[in-house]
Amino acid sequence: MQSTDAKALKNRNLPARAPLARAFEKWLGMPLNLIEAILSYVIVRPLNWALRHLDWLSHRLEGTLLRRVLQHTIFPATMVISLYLSFEFVENGGGLNSLLVLALIPVIVGLFVAPLERLMPFSRNWLEGKNDMSVDLMMFFSGAFWNGFSRFLLQALFIVGIIEMVEPYGHDLWPAQLPGVVQVFLFILLKDFFRYWYHRALHEVPFLWRFHAAHHSVERLYWLNGIRSHPIEVIGQALLFAVPLALLQPSVEIAVVAVLMQLSIGIFQHANLDLKLGFWEYIFSIGDNHRYHHYPDKQVGDSNYGGEFIVWDILFGTFHKVNGERPQDKIGIGTAPNYPMTMAGLLIAPFLPDQKVFGAEHDGQAKAENQPDQEAASLQRAL
Secondary structure (H helix, E strand, O other): OOOHHHHOOOOOOOOOOOHHHHHHHHHOOHHHHHHHHHHHHHHHHHHHHHHHOOHHHHHHHOOOHHHHHHHHHHHHHHHHHHHHHHHHHHHOOOOOOOHHHHHHHHHHHHHHHHHHHHHOOOOHHHOOOOOHHHHHHHHHHHHHHHHHHHHHHHHHOOHHHHHHHHHHHHHHHOOOOOOHHHHHHHHHHHHHHHHHHHHHHHHHOHHHHHHHHHHHOOOOOOOOHHHOOOHHHHHHHHHHHHHHHHOOOOOHHHHHHHHHHHHHHHHHHHOOOOOOOHHHHHOEOOOHHHHHHOOOOHHHHOOOOOOOEOHHHHHHOOOOOOOOOOOOOOOOOOOOOOOOOOHHHHHHHHHOOOHHHHOOHHHHHHHHHHHHHHHHHHHHHHO
């Protein structure tokens, strides 16, 4: 039996029934595959090894008063502390343009959340993936690059001119007289209105789902994979949001705090944490309501589209939560269990004309085709 470490590098490739795409994945994706392997050895394996040392404490915490207290307090305490630190950050001249700040975000979040996931997981089946963390780290920096590239597209498509025309109206409309905390959450709520409709379209429009499927290909939820998005989705969001967001013109300080708070809320959207969130799950898109969103069954998964808030789902009838029920830990794309998990495969997959190649039926066909060879080999051994 192979150890977890022996399996760590084996992300699923594109199916053999897409030979041309698989060749692209192998040869053109060679640098990406190399980075993926290096990250596995340098980050993923050492981190998993270190976190496994917390398992004994995790089992001892089960059923204790301390665990129950933590389950109820971690989320609100994190929100209050994050809000305070974010305002301190901007008041001391901090911004998000620095590459160092960008690079430190996953490190800081990981140091806080990864041990907590090991200590009090929602599902022990989600504690380790294959090499998904390497891919998610690559996706994090890929997303930053494509967000930057979107600025050039905004210039090329003359959208910047439109933005410059509407920006003054935004300054007039924004309620700058409100307390800073209220402005921050109002800004996030209004941004989330546009995010809700874009996210809903990604699920309900087949062409857009091709690209959003990369996000839903994950087979476990943990603190980092909320940022797994195909570049086309990232660019599309930047272009679609540019003009409406130009009308939401709070101060730069409020905007920076809002981004940092979005990151804080996002931690609890994908984190493998067994928390007792209570009424918070009817305000924010976190915990169980987002786990339902990742169900393989689209009848359940096509719900809870909110990025940070769940309010718009409740208002527009797409909220799903069953009282007294905890969601299962089997997630992914029900119609595409063979979806690739390598970085190169995720980038290529949406462009395959036949998306059914990722379906379960191809497993059955492949086994049926191999059956005569297997029977012949068994007969030869018997003789």
